[in-house]
Amino acid sequence: MALPPAFLDELRARTPLHGLIGRKTRLARNGRQWKGCCPFHNEKTPSFYVYDDHFHCFGCGAHGDALTFLMRAEGASFPEAVERLAAEAGMEVPKPTPQVAAREKRARDLHGVLAAAEAAYRRRLFLPEGRAALDYLRKRGLSDETIARFGLGWSGEGRGALAAELKAEGIEPPQLVAAGLMKPRDPDRPEAGLSDMFFGRVMFPIRDRRGRTISFGGRILGDGQPKYVNGPETELFHKRQGLYGLDLAREGAFRGAALLVVEGYMDVIALHQAGFSGAVAPLGTALTAEQLELIWQLSPEPVLCFDGDAAGARAAARAADLALPLLSPERSLKLATLTGGEDPDTLLRKGGPRAFQPVLDAAKPLSAALYDLLTAGRPRQTPEQRTVLRNLLEEAARRIPDKVLSGDYRRTLLDRLFAETRRPFAPAGPRRRPWPGRGERPMGIPNPPRAPIDLPGIQLERARNLLAILLRHPLLLPEVEESLMTLDLPEGDCRALRTAMLDWLAAAETLDSAALTGHLAQCGMGNAVNWATRATGLCAAAHPAAQPKEALDGWWYFFGLLRGEAELLDDLARAERRLAETFDPDAQRQVIRLKGVLDAFRSGEFDPALDEGPVPGPKASRADTIG
Structure with a gap:
């Protein structure tokens, strides 16, 4: 079989x-x-x-x-x-049973029934009874060629007219019910007979990827409700697993057209007529995971284009939420948003393809659009509000299964947040090129003796020194805020101190060590402060008497050790992109500093494996430590 x-x-x-x-x-x-x-x-x-x-x-x-x-x-x-x-x-091959054979025969019959119904609807469109429907389509700007290409038709006004017309072709009412073209008048009373699923509607054939009609959508003329009706679920038609225009968009994508996902049938038709031959739309439902899988089979980065109204914004947010757990390095999305309540159909009728092309060109990668969707309308004036936003962004990134991609999304989202909320940095005055760009080690970096490798302990001590520098010199916080948030600090006091310091920074009027430690003590973190600033093993850069440059160089030293070379390279690439786009002095300082840290790695001043503690330098000794 x-x-x-x-x-x-x-x-x-x-x-x-x-x-x-x-x-x-x-x-x-x-x-x-x-x-x-x-x-x-x-x-x-x-x-x-x-x-x-x-x-x-x-x-x-x-x-x-x-x-x-x-x-x-x-x-x-x-x-x-x-x-x-x-x-x-993970599929099971169907067994050659009589039931399977019968089901396949019904499916073949249903394709024939639907093809006959489509032909009947198309004929009626050009008869006198379909004149109002044809005028409506032409008023919407559709050419006769487009009408024919999409198989548009007219259902007719008379109930039972389709069954009467197709009876001559040997098609019986039970077949029309199975194809989703008729339904019982009363499901509880079979004797009540059948009625047409569609009457008084412009008809839109819904086709599978091979171009076979599997159902219909119907639009009422005038202001009646519901405006659009789709056929019911059948053996051939499953709303969640198909797309309107899929067969034509498949061909368009093969020829290089951008794959566009829009909201309505008329949007799809108008876009194809205007030359955007990769357009598809969901079948009367919100975009589904099954439909996304279909779309990704045609293009690794389709463009979702939503109407410029509140409903369009909600659809974009739902689509982004749906896509996150399905993303991979090989497949993503772009989002394009219309403005002023427009949709693709109305925009094309007003301005033609030249009016829509800028919308397509301005489509944002999901990583950029996601930030706007998640933060829209959310306040960020207080530390609590910013913490809520930060947690929301991190949670979204964690939903991406690929760990590398998830980490990159997290950094991208937090970079945007920091750029919007960071305090302006005003350097105290001119200073010469900082370490480690000159290959110098800041005074006071500890030089512990070699010992059995304890990587968690080493990382904890590095984090403690880095935080102690900020506790004693909070003037550094505006400059290092973004970099501080990227660090994967040890659990416990280290992360709690970082969060508390950044929250304090957002509201502090003066960046004073006594004010910071006093605030932390009031928050119940006095013990954590005492642990971080205890004298044993603490570098001179964390001493209250250390000069600002010495403290800043020391902070970047420990940042480099905790961050690692691969992550530093990613940080540098992002900083360089930001500098090229904005010419921001903060970005320039970040590029210079990160290049210096990387130079120190490559010159051997850092231990790349991060498993043996700081590497002794010519200017570091036990005398440089406090206590």
Whole structure:
């Protein structure tokens, strides 16, 4: 027995083709597709391309899908290829039972029923009874070519008209019910008969990725409610697992068009007519995880474009929340937002493609749009309010499963928060180029004797010294605030002190050590302050008499040891981007300081492994420590 087409479609959709083929030949991303040397013939110049659902070699002509590849590359039979891919995709191959055979026959019949209904609706649109619907579509700016391409039609006003028309083709009312075109007048009273699902509506065929009609949406003329109605769930149609315009957008994305997700059917049609051939829309529901998976099969970074009203803002927030646990380095999103209550359809009717293109060009990566969505309307004047925001941003980043990507999102989000809330830094006066850019060690850095490696203990002592410097010299806090928040400090007193100091900084009128320690004591953190500033093992940079430059150099010394070279490189890249975008003096100072710390690493002044404590330098000795 032949396998159900729906099962094979789902199996192909669940199989990442570049991952499967990448086991046999090395592939590299090339725009929207992948490229490599053909595994079927010997070639030195790559001519083998892998797309979202098929491969093609321009050298030998090899072409096919995931099943074809396994059969050709490994000599597997069709059933063997199906069994293997199904096992990898977590699917069960349907058994050849009479029930399955009957269900597939019904599905084939339903496709035929829906195709006949679409033809009937299209005919009616151009009859006198459909004149009002055709005038409505033309008034909305649609050409006859676009109307035909999307199969738009008219349901008719008369109840039972569709059943009467299709009876001549051998289609019975029970088939129309199964296809979602008719329904019982009263589910509790079968004798009451059937009624049409759609009447007095402009009809929009909903198609699967292969272009087969699987249901309809209908729009009422005038101001009646509901404005749009979609067909019910059937064996062919599942609202959460399809997209309007998917078949045409699939072709558009293959040809290089940006994949756009909009809110309405008319938005999709208007965008395609204007040349934006990658547009799709959800089927009368909010965007679902299943629909996102479909979208990512066509493009690694689709653009979600929402209407410029309150509902559009809520839809954007829901989509971002849905996407976070599904993100990976290979797939993300962009968000484009219209303004002034516009939607793509109205904007295109007013200004044409030139009016919409700037919206597409201004689409923000999810990492940038997410900050705006999470912080919109939230106050940040008090320490408590800023802490709530910080926790909210960190929680959003933690929902991303890939740890590296999650960490990068966290840093990006917190960078934005610090940029908005940091205090302006006014240097005390000119000073010469700071350590470690000159290769000097600040006076007072401890030089403990070599001992058995205790990495947690070493990290705790480094964190203690770093915090003690700030407790004695809180004037440094505005300059180092952002960098301080990026550190992964030991749990307990270290993190509590950091949070308390930053909260105090936000509201403090004078940055005075006595005021800071007094505030911390009132907050019940006197013991933590005493622990951090105890004399044993404390560097001279944390002494109250240390000069501001000595304290600042010491702080950056311990920051570099705690941060590590890889993270410092990331910090430097972000600071350089910020400097290039804003020419902010704070960003320039940050770049200079981070380059200095990295130079110290590379010159051997730091222990890169962070497992043996500070490396002795020419100017550090036991005499440099306090106590």
